[in-house]
Amino acid sequence: MSSVTLSIDAMGGDHAPEVVLEGLQLFCRRRSDVNFLLHGQSDALAPLVSKHKLASRCALIDHPDVVSMSAKPSSALRKGKTTSMWGMIESVKQGEASAGVSAGNTGALMAMSMMILRKMPGVHRPAMTAIWPTLNGRSVVLDVGANLDADADQLVEFAVMGEAYARAVFGTKRPTVGLLNIGAEDEKGRDAVKFASEIMRTRDIGIEFKGYVEGNDISMGVADVIVTDGFTGNVALKTAEGTARLVSRYVREALTSSLLSKAGAALAASGLRDLRTKLNPSSVNGGVLLGLNGVIVKSHGGTDAEGFATAIKLAADLANSHYMEEVSSGLKRVSQLGIAPETVE
Amino acid sequence: MSSVTLSIDAMGGDHAPEVVLEGLQLFCRRRSDVNFLLHGQSDALAPLVSKHKLASRCALIDHPDVVSMSAKPSSALRKGKTTSMWGMIESVKQGEASAGVSAGNTGALMAMSMMILRKMPGVHRPAMTAIWPTLNGRSVVLDVGANLDADADQLVEFAVMGEAYARAVFGTKRPTVGLLNIGAEDEKGRDAVKFASEIMRTRDIGIEFKGYVEGNDISMGVADVIVTDGFTGNVALKTAEGTARLVSRYVREALTSSLLSKAGAALAASGLRDLRTKLNPSSVNGGVLLGLNGVIVKSHGGTDAEGFATAIKLAADLANSHYMEEVSSGLKRVSQLGIAPETVE
Numbered sequence: 134m135s136s137v138t139l140s141i142d143a144m145g146g147d148h149a150p151e152v153v154l155e156g157l158q159l160f161c162r163r164r165s166d167v168n169f170l171l172h173g174q175s176d177a178l179a180p181l182v183s184k185h186k187l188a189s190r191c192a193l194i195d196h197p198d199v200v201s202m203s204a205k206p207s208s209a210l211r212k213g214k215t216t217s218m219w220g221m222i223e224s225v226k227q228g229e230a231s232a233g234v235s236a237g238n239t240g241a242l243m244a245m246s247m248m249i250l251r252k253m254p255g256v257h258r259p260a261m262t263a264i265w266p267t268l269n270g271r272s273v274v275l276d277v278g279a280n281l282d283a284d285a286d287q288l289v290e291f292a293v294m295g296e297a298y299a300r301a302v303f304g305t306k307r308p309t310v311g312l313l314n315i316g317a318e319d320e321k322g323r324d325a326v327k328f329a330s331e332i333m334r335t336r337d338i339g340i341e342f343k344g345y346v347e348g349n350d351i352s353m354g355v356a357d358v359i360v361t362d363g364f365t366g367n368v369a370l371k372t373a374e375g376t377a378r379l380v381s382r383y384v385r386e387a388l389t390s391s392l393l394s395k396a397g398a399a400l401a402a403s404g405l406r407d408l409r410t411k412l413n414p415s416s417v418n419g420g421v422l423l424g425l426n427g428v429i430v431k432s433h434g435g436t437d438a439e440g441f442a443t444a445i446k447l448a449a450d451l452a453n454s455h456y457m458e459e460v461s462s463g464l465k466r467v468s469q470l471g472i473a474p475e476t477v478e
Numbered sequence: 479m480s481s482v483t484l485s486i487d488a489m490g491g492d493h494a495p496e497v498v499l500e501g502l503q504l505f506c507r508r509r510s511d512v513n514f515l516l517h518g519q520s521d522a523l524a525p526l527v528s529k530h531k532l533a534s535r536c537a538l539i540d541h542p543d544v545v546s547m548s549a550k551p552s553s554a555l556r557k558g559k560t561t562s563m564w565g566m567i568e569s570v571k572q573g574e575a576s577a578g579v580s581a582g583n584t585g586a587l588m589a590m591s592m593m594i595l596r597k598m599p600g601v602h603r604p605a606m607t608a609i610w611p612t613l614n615g616r617s618v619v620l621d622v623g624a625n626l627d628a629d630a631d632q633l634v635e636f637a638v639m640g641e642a643y644a645r646a647v648f649g650t651k652r653p654t655v656g657l658l659n660i661g662a663e664d665e666k667g668r669d670a671v672k673f674a675s676e677i678m679r680t681r682d683i684g685i686e687f688k689g690y691v692e693g694n695d696i697s698m699g700v701a702d703v704i705v706t707d708g709f710t711g712n713v714a715l716k717t718a719e720g721t722a723r724l725v726s727r728y729v730r731e732a733l734t735s736s737l738l739s740k741a742g743a744a745l746a747a748s749g750l751r752d753l754r755t756k757l758n759p760s761s762v763n764g765g766v767l768l769g770l771n772g773v774i775v776k777s778h779g780g781t782d783a784e785g786f787a788t789a790i791k792l793a794a795d796l797a798n799s800h801y802m803e804e805v806s807s808g809l810k811r812v813s814q815l816g817i818a819p820e821t822v823e
Contacts, residue, residue, distance in 0.1 A: 205665070268724060278660055281668050315623055315712040320550070323626050323709060348716025352724040364668060365713050367660040368706075371693025372714045376721040379613060379697040383756050384729055387749035397746030404732035404739035411728050 136166050137452045139445065140230035142221040143173035144199040145237020147435045150177055153236065156441025158185040163442075167449050170230050172196055172220040196220045200241045202434060209241035210248060218242060222249045225427040231452035232428035234419075234444050242431055243279055243422055250427040255464035258283070259424035260291045261363070261431070262298060263370050264417045264447075267354030271417065273299045273308075274351065274359040278367035279422060285328035288312065288360055292333060293463040294423040295358040296340045301456035302447070303357065311346035311356030313365060321345070325362075339466050374414065381412055415440035419447040423460065428452065481511050482797045484790065485575035487566040488518035489544040490582020492780045495522055498581065501786025503530040508787075512794050515575050517541055517565040541565045545586045547779060554586035555593060563587060567594045570772040576797035577773035579764075579789050587776055588624055588767055595772040600809035603628070604769035605636045606708070606776070607643060608715050609762045609792075612699030616762065618644045618653075619696065619704040623712035624767060630673035633657065633705055637678060638808040639768040640703040641685045646801030647792070648702065656691035656701030658710060666690070670707075684811050719759065726757055760785030764792035768805065773797065 141157065143150045150173055157169065168190050171178060175195040182188055198215040213219045218237050225233045226249050235242050243261070252259060260276035275295045276283065283291065292310050299308035312330050314322040319330075322345070333342040343356050348369060351359050361369070388398035388405075398405060410416065418440035420431045428451045432444035486502065488495045495518055502514065513535050516523060520540040527533055543561040545554045558564045563582050570578045571594050580587050588606070597604060605621035620640045621628065628636065637655050644653035657675050659667040664675075667690070678687040688701050693714060696704050706714070733743035733750075743750065755761065763785035765776045773796045777789035 266724070268727065281660075313713060315626075315709055315716075348713040348718075349720035349723070351717060352720035361713075364660055365710055368658060368693040368710050369713050369717045371660075372696060372717050373693075373721040375694035375697035376718040377725055378694070379611070380722055380725040380729075380757065382613065383753050384725075387753035388746055390749040390752065394746040394749035397742040397744065397749075399742065400745065401733055401739040401742030404735040404742075407735065408728050408732035412725065 136168065137449055138168050138170060138230045139448050139452065140170045140221045140224035140233040141172065142218045142233070142235035142237055143171050143178055144217040145235040145242075145434075146432065147202065149236060150181060152436070152438050153441055154178070154181040154185050154187065155438035156445060157187055157191070159438055159442040160445045161187060161190050164449065167445075170194055170224050172217040172224070174199070174217070194220055194224075200238050202238050204238055204241055206240040206244035209238065210244050213241065213245055219245055219249070222246055222429060225429065226250055232430065232448040234430045234432060234448050236432035236434050236436060236441060236444070239278070239431060239434070242429065246422055246425055246427070246429045250425040250429070253424055253426055253461055253464060255290075255468040256424035257287050257290060259422045260294060262295065262421050262423060263366075264302070264419065265351060265359070265370070265373070266411065266417055267352055269354035271303065272351065272354060272357055272359055273302070274361070274366055274370060275423065276361065276363040276366050277370045277420065278363045280363040282364065283325060283362035285325045285332060288325060288329035288362070289332050289338065289467060290424070290464065292340055292342070292358065292360045293338060293467050294460050295360060297456060297459035297463050298421065298423055299357045300459060301451060301454035305357055307341050308357035309341045309343045310358040310360060311343045311350065313348070313359055313361035313369070314345040315347065317345050317347065336470055338470065339463065377412055413439075415443055417443070419444035421447070421451065428457070481513065482794055483513050483515060483575045484793050484797065485515045485566045485569035485578040486517060487563045487578070487580035487582055488516050488523055489562040490580040490779075491777065491786075492547065494581060495526060497781070497783050498786055499523070499526040499530050499532065500783035501790060502532055502536070504783055504787040505790045506532060506535050509794065512790075515539055515569050517562040517569070519544070519562070539565055539569075545583050547583050549583055549586055551585040551589035554583065555589050558586065558590055564590055564594070567591055567774060570774065571595055577775065577793040579775045579777060579793050581777035581779050581781060581786060581789070584623070584776060584779070587774065591767055591770055591772075591774045595770040595774070598769050598771055598806055598809060600813040601769035602632050602635060604767045605639060607640065607766045607768060608711075609647070609764065610696060610704070610715070610718070611756065611762055612697055614699035616648065617696065617699060617702055617704055618647070619706070619711055619715060620768065621706065621708035621711050622715045622765065623708045625708040627709065628670060628707035630670045630677060633670060633674035633707070634677050634683065634812060635769070635809065637685055637687070637703065637705045638683060638812050639805050640705060642801060642804035642808045643766065643768055644702045645804060646796060646799035650702055652686050653702035654686045654688045655703040655705060656688045656695065658693070658704055658706035658714070659690040660692065662690050662692065681815055683815065684808065722757055758784075760788055762788070764789035766792070766796065773802070
């Protein structure tokens with residue numbers, strides 16, 4: 134693995150810059166092949182860099198302003214050029230870094246990334262990914278909120294981009310792709326979903342299409358890539374988070390309900406530690422806006438240092454992969470079939 | 479509580495008629511105020527009725543045919559008049575029973591219910607409910623799959639019907655209503671969702687509207703009623719089921735991973751039994767197609783006897799409530815405001 138430079142928005146996130154720097158430190162202890170361009174307010178960052186002994190791995194780039202977590206994307210775009218987020222993306226655009234990471238305002242990050250990096254040829258709309266823990270390991274779900282809707286062509290594009298992404302992130306040779314619907318039968322579902330299914334079933338777009346999957350199939354790991362529109366995907370992702378939190382609460386109550394239960398929980402401590410690790414959202418933190426000329430990883434805004442380190446690892450893995458070429462060649466294949474015409478910009 | 483008669487499709491469901499009769503027996507042991515019209519094939523049912531000693535509580539009504547679990551709604555409608563499902567609904571229509579229950583083919587049940595019972599005045603589209611376990615108790619989520627989409631007027635109708643339903647089922651005086659979206663800010667989301675929110679915020683439709691909620695808020699119990707379109711609601715419901723199953727599997731693995739963990743699990747047995755009860759889907763089984771001139775409860779097709787008993791209890795509770803009047807007066811209120819014009823049939 135050759136050395137990689139990543140661009141970091143040090144000011145983005147609910148607990149920035151502290152958590153960002155702690156995450157960097159965690160990551161740097163584990164990996165020595167990555168260096169960083171750290172974008173943000175020097176006054177705030179310099180003491181943290183020295184505290185965490187990161188000076189040899191980080192170059193500090195000063196930006197006076199920060200995109201607030203509540204800023205509207207449109208206003209962030211207008212007034213954003215002096216912010217750490219803009220600087221982070223610009224470094225990726227200029228080729229100074231192979232990928233970028235921010236835990237900041239999602240809407241602003243998507244809008245700025247699209248404006249600075251532009252869409253790949255053949256992409257109608259970029260899509261946001263999430264990594265979803267399943268019975269068999271992990272799956273990629275997209276779109277989880279970059280768009281409100283998706284027509285059939287866009288769903289096919291999401292499938293092609295998500296499949297290339299799964300190959301890069303999981304190392305799976307032939308990831309399977311499922312299309313989220315509310316029934317397994319051919320005649321069920323919205324028109325866009327039915328048309329997308331027909332295209333993927335009948336045209337050779339070079340992916341392993343498994344047909345429709347339902348909400349309960351996602352966690353069961355029936356496909357490596359789950360394709361849906363951004364509204365549905367966002368609701369599904371957050372619903373799963375809420376359900377996991379509810380069940381975790383039930384487990385805690387069950388194991389503290391009596392002295393005997395508490396004693397049992399103490400004995401089972403090592404198993405329960407594994408459980409906590411599995412349910413820890415930090416371990417799957419990091420989404421990517423697929424379809425841009427550059428890799429930007431979005432970390433959850435409220436994540437902890439471990440979660441930010443996970444997002445950095447994802448960026449480093451993508452920087453080391455051929456994912457951009459894979460996505461681009463997949464999109465070319467689809468556009469040559471005449472399904473998804475080149476987008477006009 | 480006065481005596482109530484319920485109409486039962488004894489042939490519907492993956493394990494009918496056995497599970498249906500076992501569920502009836504469980505219910506009858508707990509409640510003596512309910513009698514049953516049992517629709518199905520007499521030859522199959524008579525021995526089960528006598529085995530479970532239900533003869534004094536059930537009148538058997540013979541139907542030669544059964545709607546198969548895989549039948550398309552259109553074909554079930556054409557050829558359905560001789561089936562137990564049709565007979566079950568017809569008894570509700572004729573006033574012989576106050577409510578009906580089936581664990582059969584969902585699409586067929588919805589289509590037949592709409593054809594036989596007709597929509598209430600003011601209803602554009604009926605909506606299917608689900609009861610969702612939360613941190614605070616239970617919430618109603620609708621639509622979970624009766625429709626593929628919903629415009630703003632329909633979402634407002636769902637809110638009004640769901641609120642009346644929550645009052646009847648939970649006994650809550652002023653249930654709160656949340657609208658499912660992918661962000662809490664006013665400017666986020668699909669147009670239909672934004673328009674529906676504006677109507678509920680600015681017009682006096684007589685409900686306690688809490689604004690937007692996100693997927694993770696459902697399990698946290700932030701509102702008693704969660705309103706969404708049928709596609710999103712169905713995906714959310716099934717995603718939550720899948721996630722709960724995954725986490726349960728993790729818990730089981732954690733507590734059987736070593737001898738020590740197993741010993742701990744044995745000590746914590748009573749707490750873990752509570753956990754199993756809480757996670758048992760049987761305890762929240764039963765959806766209702768709101769907006770029809772009659773109460774039909776849909777049980778999960780794969781439910782067990784306990785789950786079928788839960789669906790029967792829901793039907794009995796609704797039969798004993800003023801829910802039809804509540805829904806109807808809520809709809810009248812909305813239609814008088816000129817938001818949702820009377821539907822033309």
